[in-house]
Amino acid sequence: xxxxxxxxxxxxxxxxxxxxxxxxxxxxxxxxxxxxxxxxxxxxxxxxxxxxxxxxxxxxxxxxxxxxxxxxxxxxxxxxxxxxxxxxxxxxxxxxxxxxxxxxxxxxxxxxxxxxxxxxxxxxxxxxxxxxxxxxxxxxxxxxxxxxxxxxxxxxxxxxxxxxxxxxxxxxxxxxxxxxxxxxxxxxxxxxxxxxxxxxxxxxxxxxxxxxxxxxxxxxxxxxxxxxxxxxxxxxxxxxxxxxxxxx
Numbered sequence: 001x002x003x004x005x006x007x008x009x010x011x012x013x014x015x016x017x018x019x020x021x022x023x024x025x026x027x028x029x030x031x032x033x034x035x036x037x038x039x040x041x042x043x044x045x046x047x048x049x050x051x052x053x054x055x056x057x058x059x060x061x062x063x064x065x066x067x068x069x070x071x072x073x074x075x076x077x078x079x080x081x082x083x084x085x086x087x088x089x090x091x092x093x094x095x096x097x098x099x100x101x102x103x104x105x106x107x108x109x110x111x112x113x114x115x116x117x118x119x120x121x122x123x124x125x126x127x128x129x130x131x132x133x134x135x136x137x138x139x140x141x142x143x144x145x146x147x148x149x150x151x152x153x154x155x156x157x158x159x160x161x162x163x164x165x166x167x168x169x170x171x172x173x174x175x176x177x178x179x180x181x182x183x184x185x186x187x188x189x190x191x192x193x194x195x196x197x198x199x200x201x202x203x204x205x206x207x208x209x210x211x212x213x214x215x216x217x218x219x220x221x222x223x224x225x226x227x228x229x230x231x232x233x234x235x236x237x238x239x240x241x242x243x244x245x246x247x248x
Contacts, residue, residue, distance in 0.1 A: 024144075033140050038129055045125040046118065053114055057082045060106040067098035086110050131187065138166065 026032035058078055065077035072081075084090075085106050129136070142164060 024147075027140050027144050030137075033137060034133060037136050037140055038126070041129050042122060042125055046121055049114075049118060049121055053110070053118075056110055056114065057086060060085070060102060060110065063102045063105075064099070067102050082106060082110075086115075 023036055026036050061078035061082040064081055065074070068077070085103070088111075090103060090107075145164065
């Protein structure tokens with residue numbers, strides 16, 4: 001007997017791939033191109049955070065599976081129930097037990113702390129992306145042109161290299177461009193100030209090290225001088241004693 005093919009799984013993957021590929025179509029429009037790139041940048045910036053978030057979710061799921069006396073699969077206890085708790089789905093507790101302690105920890109760490117941290121990460125990512133919005137917009141246009149040209153080369157007999165020229169009109173939104181330029185200028189100045197500050201700190205460290213070495217040399221010379229003075233005093237004392245003995 002031939003094994004049955006799971007059509008639901010194949011259809012699910014096909015729908016996901018089709019809609020994911022369909023997102024590339026929004027890159028052709030000025031109003032949506034920005035957000036497509038922003039989504040990709042956001043996923044990249046939050047990759048490390050999502051790993052920690054998944055780890056803490058599984059950790060609280062393991063605590064729940066140990067403390068709770070409910071029946072269910074390991075997947076329900078380790079992932080589904082703690083993930084629902086992250087989204088605000090939880091049961092009320094009438095007594096203080098390990099389940100309530102697990103609920104307090106999970107709601108404090110995953111719901112309050114981790115999600116607020118995610119919001120701050122997304123805010124920083126958006127600010128950085130906003131500064132480079134114009135350059136990224138041109139890159140997206142160029143990548144879309146290259147992608148289309150790669151399809152056209154299949155139907156061409158010969159291929160030749162060329163240049164892409166960009167013609168743009170003066171933007172009417174001068175305040176927005178001025179704001180972006182001011183932000184870039186501030187960012188550049190901060191980088192220069194940090195570099196100068198680092199150089200000065202290194203110079204101070206070098207001078208301090210040179211001063212310490214000079215102080216050690218002076219201290220050694222003083223010790224040597226004290227030793228020589230002690231030797232001279234000892235010799236004078238011996239000479240004086242010998243002179244007194246000769247007089248006697």
